Amino acid sequence: MFHVYSLTKNVIIQPMNNAERYVPMNRRTFLKKLITSSLALFGLGGGTYYYAREIEPGMLTIKEADITSHRIPISFDNFKIVQFSDTHIGFHYTLDQFEELVNTINKHNPDCVVFTGDLVDRPDQFKWDNRIIKSLSNINAPYGKYWIYGNHDHGGYGTDIIKEVMDKSDFVMLKNANTKIDNGLDRFVIAGLDDVMLGAPNLDHALEGSNPELFTLLLCHEPDYAEVVQQFPVDVQLSGHSHGGQVQIPFFGYIYTPTLAESYVEGKYSVGLHPLQLYVSRGIGTTRLPYRFLCKPELNIYRLAHDD
Numbered sequence: 184m185f186h187v188y189s190l191t192k193n194v195i196i197q198p199m200n201n202a203e204r205y206v207p208m209n210r211r212t213f214l215k216k217l218i219t220s221s222l223a224l225f226g227l228g229g230g231t232y233y234y235a236r237e238i239e240p241g242m243l244t245i246k247e248a249d250i251t252s253h254r255i256p257i258s259f260d261n262f263k264i265v266q267f268s269d270t271h272i273g274f275h276y277t278l279d280q281f282e283e284l285v286n287t288i289n290k291h292n293p294d295c296v297v298f299t300g301d302l303v304d305r306p307d308q309f310k311w312d313n314r315i316i317k318s319l320s321n322i323n324a325p326y327g328k329y330w331i332y333g334n335h336d337h338g339g340y341g342t343d344i345i346k347e348v349m350d351k352s353d354f355v356m357l358k359n360a361n362t363k364i365d366n367g368l369d370r371f372v373i374a375g376l377d378d379v380m381l382g383a384p385n386l387d388h389a390l391e392g393s394n395p396e397l398f399t400l401l402l403c404h405e406p407d408y409a410e411v412v413q414q415f416p417v418d419v420q421l422s423g424h425s426h427g428g429q430v431q432i433p434f435f436g437y438i439y440t441p442t443l444a445e446s447y448v449e450g451k452y453s454v455g456l457h458p459l460q461l462y463v464s465r466g467i468g469t470t471r472l473p474y475r476f477l478c479k480p481e482l483n484i485y486r487l488a489h490d491d
Contacts (some may be wrong), residue, residue, distance in 0.1 A: 235476040240469055246481045252418055253396040256369035259487045265293035266483040268423030269466025274304035275473035278314050279472035285318050291484055296324040297424040300333020300404035304470055306341025319352030326364050328354045329373055333404040337381035357402060359388040371398040379405040379443055386415050405443035406463045414457030420461045425449060426466035431477040
């Protein structure tokens with residue numbers, strides 16, 4: 184497990200020992216926890232509770248965005264990358280729903296598909312069979328399918344299980360590694376990090392052998408690690424992990440997000456002087472509590488565009 188210290192805009196990430204588990208609580212964190220406690224105390228109204236548990240979690244939205252950069256070759260204009268994240272299959276998200284998600288992904292004819300972690304909620308308790316492999320194998324992407332670990336993938340003794348499933352599904356693991364997308368005229372780099380919380384992320388290894396002059400896109404499960412990533416030759420980071428908070432309150436926003444998804448929660452951010460473009464997905468499933476309220480799940484579609 185990792186401890187995160189926030190020092191203005193710098194984030195230092197270091198291992199926690201058993202005696203060091205105190206995380207300073209700022210005013211915003213205190214208010215979030217207070218509101219969360221109030222909701223738990225008073226409960227949701229019957230109709231709202233039903234909507235948050237049974238309706239909104241199934242209201243998948245398609246969120247599209249253009250990724251622009253002068254470093255993107257013109258020959259990659261309109262290149263389509265589909266990101267799905269945080270499915271948490273087995274916790275209020277079924278294999279039937281996952282099969283529908285795969286159909287939706289294929290309908291959008293992606294050039295490339297990336298998965299940014301947390302496939303199954305509890306790998307040690309999930310009843311594994313070939314159905315999930317068949318669904319993942321059915322995803323079509325002519326320029327490849329790539330994935331990284333999330334914290335739930337490593338948790339519950341899932342590290343080797345998830346890798347075997349993704350290998351059999353023709354997904355390429357980018358664990359502190361990179362690959363080049365080549366269209367015969369030009370190329371760009373997709374790199375990936377091991378999970379920050381439970382893995383061993385190494386940006387030097389992730390970018391090893393890549394040309395820093397090429398447009399570089401990084402997959403990293405936890406969005407707040409962008410504060411570290413922005414010091415490296417990376418143009419875009421795609422993340423998940425936050426779930427957008429799952430529950431948002433009108434005029435206040437999200438009430439709680441997990442560690443390493445507290446500064447960057449959803450949507451697009453510019454990080455650092457470079458700047459690094461960070462995109463954070465709300466993800467597909469839920470965890471901890473089976474609710475979404477004013478925070479619909481999303482599938483993310485990015486189109487690359489050369490920008491002078």
